[in-house]
Amino acid sequence: MRILHVETGRHLYGGAYQVLQLLRGLADLGMENILVAPHDSAIVSEAAGYAQIHPVRMRGDLDPRLPLEIRRAIRSNRPHWVHVHSRRGADWWGGAIANALGIPAVITRRVDNPERAAVARIKYRWYRRVVAISSAIKEILKKEGIPSHKLVLIPSAVDTEAFGYPYPREDFLRRFQLQPNHLAVGMIAQFIPRKGHHLLLQAAPMIMEAFPNARFLLFGKGPLLPSVRRECENRGLDPFVRFVGYRQDLPRILPCLDLVVHPASMEGLGVSLIQAAAAGRAIVACRAGGIPEVVRDRFNGLLVEPGDVGGLAGAVNALLGDPGERRRMGETGRRWVHEHFSPGSMVSKYLTLYKETVSS
Structure with missing residues (x-):
């Protein structure tokens, strides 16, 4: 056929x-x-x-x-x-x-x-x-x-098995110019308005105040990339943000992140969120579109209202400060994706x- x-x-x-x-x-x-x-x-x-x-x-x-x-x-x-x-x-x-x-x-x-x-x-x-x-x-x-x-x-x-082969820790740190004490916060999204990159940059100073060792890895391409780069420079965030582009080795990178953030104001479902959960990562995202069908609040991540900069920073800080809760949510999310996606x-x-x- x-x-x-x-x-x-x-x-x-x-x-x-x-x-x-x-x-x-x-x-x-x-x-x-x-x-x-x-x-x-x-x-x-x-x-x-x-x-x-x-x-x-x-x-x-x-x-x-x-x-x-x-x-x-x-x-x-x-x-x-x-x-x-x-x-x-x-x-x-x-x-x-x-x-x-x-x-x-x-x-x-x-x-x-x-x-x-x-x-x-x-x-x-x-x-x-x-x-x-x-x-x-x-x-x-x-x-x-x-x-x-x-x-x-x-x-x-998503193919959950693809996320079972992470880079060795030292290799991951070297690839993204990170130190052993850094907390890697990743965002995987096209650089388009509804994905919320500017929201993350607004929240970044509040996150850095609580966790000066936080570093932000922004994956993807898109028309807003130059604008986001300029805002990053204007806010003095250059030393703390890595623009890493589209990566075919994402399945090996995602399991190495400490947390995934997705502040989108609109989203059909969010393949990158399913991938993050498959990699065993806890997620902070906005309660928009189909996102709550992948990220269940306090189950495999935390949900905040779209556009809530303070709420986004607070949720990120709560999970960065609780490695045990991050691990629990990550494992729960991995099982959830394997069963439903x-x-x-x-x-x-x-x-x-x-x-x-x-x-x-």
Whole structure:
């Protein structure tokens, strides 16, 4: 059976990383995957062993070549299903084209920013099922007028075994210019407004006052990176902050951190949070979007209200000052992720979904 996937993201971040895991899992079960993706995207090379690649040369999400390429890929491959994983163009065209060609289509919604109800109803009418990666997103889709019978909850997943091989302590310290007494606080997120980097920098002086040995490791890339760098300099935080970019060795780094912070004001679910929990790290995050479905307050981390700088600093300080509680939350989170966010479970749910769309 053949599934044609559409993923237009250029970086192997949250959504594209989930698509890669799905392709791998489906291929292991004998499914045939076709991937429509930008020719210069990271997923193209990573997915080559699990899918036939249909590369697209496109300048952006609204490039008129995209619908033509989606149509060409469907007509030439005649898949049993079309699965659209992206928004801003692909979501509009993918379902409509598949429907016109008589192929059932499903779409996965990964973000929690609302759309106008009229727009959502038109766009999703062509899809047999709309997958939400969190209950928060599912509720948003209901409010946008998407019929309940179309909605399916399938959370994102991470390979927990990948986080079982951390760098030796000395190696980790050397890589990030840290001293043995430093407390490493990590934030793993794209540099975009809703992730809350500026909030962390505002809280940093209060954290440093209580823990002068705290050091902040900021992972990721994005358009706000220059702005965050400037704010870091203006606040005199340069000696205490490391901008470490996108790291493919993140599974070996995460278990070495003392704490993970995620002050996002909007979040569909938060793959980096699932990864942090899989690595056995306690987490401080904001009570926004699907975050509470991964970080349960006082269970595997602490939750604060979005935008609450003092609350964020207080929660970080509480856990930095209590290594035993950090360890307890870390172990609890690791078990929680293994039970609820495994790749095998995600792949199985999607496979069931595909079969249901054909029967419907």
